[in-house]
Structure formats: C-alpha cells, structure tokens
Amino acid sequence: MPSEKKIHVALVGLGFGAEFIPIYLHHPNVSALTICDIDPDVLAQWGGKYEVERRADSLDEILGADDIDAVHLVTPLALHVEQTLAVLEAGKHCACTVPMAMSIEDLKAIVAAQRRSQKNYMMMETSVYSREFLFARQLVEEGVIGKIQFLRGAHYQDDEGWPDYWKGLPPFWYGTHAISPLLAIAETRAEKVHCFGTGTMREELVRQYGNPYPMETAIFKLEGADVAAEATRSLFHLAREYQESFNVYGEKGVYEWAQVGGERPVLFTITPLEEMKWRGRPTTAKRLEPPDYADRLPEPIRRFTRRGVYDESTPHLSFLQGGGHGGSHPHLVNEFVRSIVEERAPYIDAVTAANWVAAGVCAHESAVKGGELVEVPRFD
Numbered sequence: 454m455p456s457e458k459k460i461h462v463a464l465v466g467l468g469f470g471a472e473f474i475p476i477y478l479h480h481p482n483v484s485a486l487t488i489c490d491i492d493p494d495v496l497a498q499w500g501g502k503y504e505v506e507r508r509a510d511s512l513d514e515i516l517g518a519d520d521i522d523a524v525h526l527v528t529p530l531a532l533h534v535e536q537t538l539a540v541l542e543a544g545k546h547c548a549c550t551v552p553m554a555m556s557i558e559d560l561k562a563i564v565a566a567q568r569r570s571q572k573n574y575m576m577m578e579t580s581v582y583s584r585e586f587l588f589a590r591q592l593v594e595e596g597v598i599g600k601i602q603f604l605r606g607a608h609y610q611d612d613e614g615w616p617d618y619w620k621g622l623p624p625f626w627y628g629t630h631a632i633s634p635l636l637a638i639a640e641t642r643a644e645k646v647h648c649f650g651t652g653t654m655r656e657e658l659v660r661q662y663g664n665p666y667p668m669e670t671a672i673f674k675l676e677g678a679d680v681a682a683e684a685t686r687s688l689f690h691l692a693r694e695y696q697e698s699f700n701v702y703g704e705k706g707v708y709e710w711a712q713v714g715g716e717r718p719v720l721f722t723i724t725p726l727e728e729m730k731w732r733g734r735p736t737t738a739k740r741l742e743p744p745d746y747a748d749r750l751p752e753p754i755r756r757f758t759r760r761g762v763y764d765e766s767t768p769h770l771s772f773l774q775g776g777g778h779g780g781s782h783p784h785l786v787n788e789f790v791r792s793i794v795e796e797r798a799p800y801i802d803a804v805t806a807a808n809w810v811a812a813g814v815c816a817h818e819s820a821v822k823g824g825e826l827v828e829v830p831r832f833d
Contacts, residue, residue: 583779
C-alpha cells in the first residue's frame, strides 16, 4: 500500500530546474513546494506561471526553514559540493543534478556527510530513468540479450557559448550520462580504468582547468565481471549532433542507440548456433519503440513522461512541459520523494552516485597520465 505521508520540498535553481515544478506540484506525496532562485525576475516568472506562493531568493533561507523536509538542487557544477553538504548538515534530504562532485575528495566528503546526517542523498541521473534505459534493462532481464559481453556509452556535446565554468572542462568530470547506464546495466562498479585524451583544444579553453583534451575515451574493468565497458565523452571541437547513448552487446541480442535524433533504437538478434547452416550466423535488425513506463508512476504525474501542453485550473496556467531526457524527470522525482516517505535509500544513493562519478574522475586522471592504469576507489 503506497504511503500517504507527505513532505515539503524546495526546488533550488529555476533554469533547467523549472522543468520539475509541475511534477512536484502534482506528486501525491508532496504537500508543499518552495521555489528558489537568486534572480528575482526568474523567481517571479515561474512563481507566477505556476502560482507557487512560497518563494526564496537564497539557499540559506531554505536551510533555515524548519518546515522544509527536502531540497532538490539544480544549480551550477561548481556549487554542487558546497550546497549538498550544507543541505545535509542542515538535516534535510538532498537531491542534486549531476555530477555529484568533480574530485575524489569531494565525493568522500558527501558520502561521509550523508552517513552523519542519516538523510537521503540522491544524484538525479537522467540516463538511468530514460525509457531507452528502462527498455534495455527489461530486455536484459527477460533474457533477450543473453549473456552481456561488452558495454559502450557516449555523450557528445558542443559547449561553445555555454557559461564560463564549462570552458575547457575535463570531459569525464561530467561523464555520468555516458558511464552510469553501463554500470547500472552491469549492476556493478568500475574497478580500474585506462583512458586517453584525444584531439587538440584551443589554448583559451585549456587555461581554466589545465585540460588539453576536447574528448576522452576510456575502457573500464568492471568489478566481479568478465565484461569491459567503453565510454567516450566530448565537449568541444566535434562536428556531432548532441547525443547521450549506450549500447549493450550480448550473445543473443545487441541493443544499440539510434545514430540520429528522432530515430528509434535497434535490436539485433542472431540465429541460434544449432540452426547455423554455413559460416557465420545470420542476424536480423529491428527498430523498436521503447514503452513509456508511465504506469510505474503515481497517476497524477504520469503525463509528464511525454511532452505536451497542459492546461491547469485557469488558462494562464497552461504550459508546455514533460518528456525531457527520455521521460526520466517524473521517475527521478518519484524515486526521490518515495524514498523519503518510505524511509529507505534511493536507487542512486550517495555510494552509488560516488561510484559512478569516480569512474569519470579517474578516467580523466588516467588521460592526464597518458593512459596509465588508475584504480577507482570504493565508497562503501
């Protein structure tokens, strides 16, 4: 029986974060929503759009409010560690957009703070709640893929013109979209990594982080598995359409992400060995439409897995929303909220998040060392 407990959530950062406002407002276990942004115009815009009365212009105001149970941070990369620690130390549950941190020391600090506080921490990794990922995991669980033999992920992005803190960022410091689905499918952590930087970066982009690589590609040894995982991440100097993708290679079937946006993923299957007639076994390829999986969500927020125009109580409240990152947003909100009301750890808890992020941090370390093998630390 679903819990009827309700919590008060604060949503901090209303750029991308505004996508989550209607989901929290309609979640049956959320009694109240406070929105927060340092820009008064942004705060007024979204507060007026959704008629959210409770507003704050600083995180400190949120942390000092005794009636707020949980905080969802959708703020710039450089603020994640400081703000996450502040939320946990204030005795509130914390969700944070990716990445959790960008150094091993900061990952350890957040894991330690979560343990001290005994409050939930959840990294809001969209890739493992997209319909494409949920479908791939279903195919694995149903035996369609067979024994997994190899995993590959990629995240291609052009960061020209983005805020200054993105300029020259080491690619795998923000590598979770490429790495997380691989580790989640394999149900393990990365143990070791070799990584190479590739390409040439403009000198102006090298200065901020001392990173000379517009792209990095890594091969991971997975703990307790005979399977390797490969991941590639790019941020600059690449003529490639934006893509977050992963492929699962198995004995019986192979699931590959579509090459072009708007296309569907492909499932390759192979003729059973006992039916082989000559050299090599014939394969078939079929494009598939991943199911929506909205039925896994509370009814009031199911619609947000698909993009649409939603009309609320009055005409001025009609809004275009939903479907972002493969329909993952309502799944993320639901897991964060339900984990709190059910008094359990969320799926992407502090240790899991640290394991996923550390794989990328160590990959960049390996690239800087010319591909030297780097051990990925444990956090449990």
